[in-house]
Amino acid sequence: MKKYKADLLQIAQLGHRVLRRKAKKVKEINNSEVQKLIEDLIKTVMDVDGVGIAAPQVYKSLRIFILASHPNPRYPKAPKMNPTAIINPKIISYSKEKKKDWEGCLSIPGIRGLIPRHYSINVEFTNRDGARLKKTYKDFVARIFQHEHDHLEGIMFVDRVESSKDLISEKEYQKMMKKIKSKT
Ligand SMILES: [Zn+2]
Secondary structure: OOOOOOOOOOOOOOOOHHHHOOOEOOOOOOOHHHHHHHHHHHHHHHHOOOOEEEHHHHOOOEOEEEEOOOOEOOEOOOOOOOOEEEEEEEEEEEOOOEEEEEEOOOOOOOEEEEEEEEOEEEEEEEOOOOOEEEEEEEHHHHHHHHHHHHHHOOOOHHHHOOOHHHEEEHHHHHHHHHHHHHHO
8 A cells, every 4th residue: 555645634623514514425445635635634633632533524525534542631541443444434233232421522622522322333334445344343432433423424423412411621521530530
């Protein structure tokens, strides 16, 4: 695979129309524009301590996102994985079991939301080499997958809160996490 020099990309913020559009299917994966976009997305998500980023968040309305779970100051307990490009994904089935946990979004800085997500999912997607893969994800990585998949449908995490009381500021979230930590 040819490597491209990656650039940091600007992130669209809540309110921009691109975040509300249904993203278009990627037709050709082995082209320089798509491969460069993948490199840029990976560089950008790692730079801002994200665990995932979707193409619409960088103003590209395409069905591509990056899963990049790794422990960092924003998500200290995130499991470590290699950043993976997910292209034209499909969620085939969901576990009945749902779990609520705190999420943030690079397009909604300063806000966290307690969001219900399916605990595990069976998915299908194309990787950056053009292979169609089937995988099962659970827990935190399944949560990221569902959050990023929502971006391709124009859905933001704030649309999924059960109550507006489940939205809090990043500052209060960090205080809460410190309290939980000191208790355990
Ligand atoms: Zn997001």
